[in-house]
Amino acid sequence: MDRLACFGNDPSDKPPCRGCSSNLVEPYIKCAECGPSPFLLCLQCFTRGFEFKKHESDHKYEIMTSDFPVLEPGWTAQEEMAVLEAVMDCGFGNWQDVAYQMRTKSKEECEAHYMKNFINNPLFSSTLLNLRQIEEARTADTAIPFKPTDDPPRPTFDSLLSRDMAGYMPARADFMEEFDNYAEWDLKDIDFVDDDSDLLHALKIAVVDIYHSRLRERGRRKKIIRDHGLINLRKFQILEHRYPKEVQDLYDAMRRFARVVGPIEHDKFIESHALEFELRREIGRLQEYRRAGIQSFCSAKVYERVKHVREDERRKRTMLVDVLQYIQDGRACQQWLSKQADIDAGITPVVITTSATGRRSAPPLNLTGLPGTEKLNDREKELCQVVRLVPGAYLEYKQALLNECRRQGGLRLAQARALIKIDVNKTRKIYDFLIKEGYINKT
Numbered sequence: 001m002d003r004l005a006c007f008g009n010d011p012s013d014k015p016p017c018r019g020c021s022s023n024l025v026e027p028y029i030k031c032a033e034c035g036p037s038p039f040l041l042c043l044q045c046f047t048r049g050f051e052f053k054k055h056e057s058d059h060k061y062e063i064m065t066s067d068f069p070v071l072e073p074g075w076t077a078q079e080e081m082a083v084l085e086a087v088m089d090c091g092f093g094n095w096q097d098v099a100y101q102m103r104t105k106s107k108e109e110c111e112a113h114y115m116k117n118f119i120n121n122p123l124f125s126s127t128l129l130n131l132r133q134i135e136e137a138r139t140a141d142t143a144i145p146f147k148p149t150d151d152p153p154r155p156t157f158d159s160l161l162s163r164d165m166a167g168y169m170p171a172r173a174d175f176m177e178e179f180d181n182y183a184e185w186d187l188k189d190i191d192f193v194d195d196d197s198d199l200l201h202a203l204k205i206a207v208v209d210i211y212h213s214r215l216r217e218r219g220r221r222k223k224i225i226r227d228h229g230l231i232n233l234r235k236f237q238i239l240e241h242r243y244p245k246e247v248q249d250l251y252d253a254m255r256r257f258a259r260v261v262g263p264i265e266h267d268k269f270i271e272s273h274a275l276e277f278e279l280r281r282e283i284g285r286l287q288e289y290r291r292a293g294i295q296s297f298c299s300a301k302v303y304e305r306v307k308h309v310r311e312d313e314r315r316k317r318t319m320l321v322d323v324l325q326y327i328q329d330g331r332a333c334q335q336w337l338s339k340q341a342d343i344d345a346g347i348t349p350v351v352i353t354t355s356a357t358g359r360r361s362a363p364p365l366n367l368t369g370l371p372g373t374e375k376l377n378d379r380e381k382e383l384c385q386v387v388r389l390v391p392g393a394y395l396e397y398k399q400a401l402l403n404e405c406r407r408q409g410g411l412r413l414a415q416a417r418a419l420i421k422i423d424v425n426k427t428r429k430i431y432d433f434l435i436k437e438g439y440i441n442k443t
Helices: 042-045 075-088 096-103 105-117 121-136 162-165 183-187 198-227 233-240 245-257 263-291 297-326 330-344 378-387 393-406 413-419 423-435
Strands: 028-031 060-062
Touching: 028 042, 075 096, 075 105, 096 105, 162 393, 183 198, 245 263, 263 297, 378 393, 378 423, 393 413, 393 423, 413 423
Parallel strands: none
Antiparallel strands: 028 060
16 A cells, blocks of 8 residues: 655654664555554564554554656656755756756756646646635735835824824834833843842843733734724724714724624624614514505605605704794894795705894805715705815814814813814814714713
8 A cells, every 4th residue: 555655855854663763764664553643664673573562563554655656657756745845945947956956857857847747737727826816815805015116105293194093104014102112111221140149030030021921912902903904093984984873882882892803703793783783773664664554665665755754844843943932033033934945945045144243244155066075964064064164174174073082082172172273163163063963972
C-alpha cells in the first residue's frame, strides 16, 4: 500500500525510527493500528520484527514512499515537492539554481516541467481563478485599504474632520491620542541593574507586565474600532439613521455590547430587530385594516389616502386653535390666515412684517437650486427659509451639534453657541429645532 509521505524532503523533518532512532529514509513503515501519534520504523527494524509497548510485529502496516509519478511519468512525487520548494527558495525563473538544488533534473527539464504543469495547466489556472473570485467576493463589502499610490486625507488637529474620525490619521495609520496615552510614563525611570535586590527586580518586572496589559487593552480597543468601522463616524451615523427611530434607540442601547461580539454578529442582531419592527408595524397596519372592515388592498389604498387627508385637517384645526389662543392682534391673525390659505393653494407666501422698532423682516430664503436642498425634509427646509441659512451650512452645523451631543451625552445652548460661530439668534433657532425633532437632547 504505497502512500505519499506526509513529511518534507529534509530528513530532519521526519521523526526518527522508533527502533534504532536513526533518520528515516524512504521507503519506511508506518503502523496502521498504533496511534494517535504515528509509529514509524525503518526497513531494518521492521524486518527484525521490532516490538515496543503496544506495538506488535503482526500489526497491519503501510509503506510510506513518494517514489511514484503524479503529474507525468519520469517525475516522482518527491521530485514534484522538491521542485516546488526549490522555486520557492531560489525564485521563479532562476532555473540554474533550481536544478542545482534538485540534483536529479537539468535546468531545461525543471523549466519545461514547471511551466507545463504549474503555469500553463488549465486545471491549476482555473483553480487559481476560482480562488481569486472567492477572495474578491469575500472582501467586496469590507473597507478598501489605501493603496501606496493613494494620498490619504490629512485632517488638521481638532478640525471637524479630525473629530469625525476620532483623531485617526490615515497617513500614519494611527490615532493622534492613544487610549491610556500616558502609560509609558511609568516606565521612563525604570532601569534594570545588576545590584537590584530580588524584591526590587520582581517589582520592576511587575510594572513591565502591567504596561504590557495596558498595551493589550489599547490594541483591543483599536481592533474594535477598526472591525466595527467606527473610524468614519459620519458614515457610521448615516448608516444608523436609515433605521426607524425605535430601532435607532435600540442601536444606541446595544452599542456598548458590540465589543463582546464581532461586527457581523452585531449587525445581524440589529438587522433582525429592524426586521422584527417592520413586521410588527406591518401586522399592526393589517390589523387596523381588519378593524375598519377592509378586505382588499385596493380598499386599503383608498383608506390610507382618506386617512392622511383627515389627519391633515385635524392638525390644521389644532394648530389654528393654538395660534388664535395667543394672537391678540386682529391684523396679525388675518395675515396668518392668508398665509395658510396660500399654503393650501400651493403658493409660497412672502410675508413682510414690521417690528416695533420699524425694521422690516427679511423675506424667506428661496432654496431652489441650492446644493444640499434634496437632503432636507420639509421641516428642515422651512427652518432654512425662515433662518435664511443655505442647506449646506445647515447640514454642517447639524452634524457638528450631533457629534458634540453624542460625545457629551447631551448639549446645552451655551455649548452650541460656542461650537457654531454664527448669529446667536440663528443658533438658538437651530438648537430649539433639533431639540424638538429629537436629534439632540439637553444635559
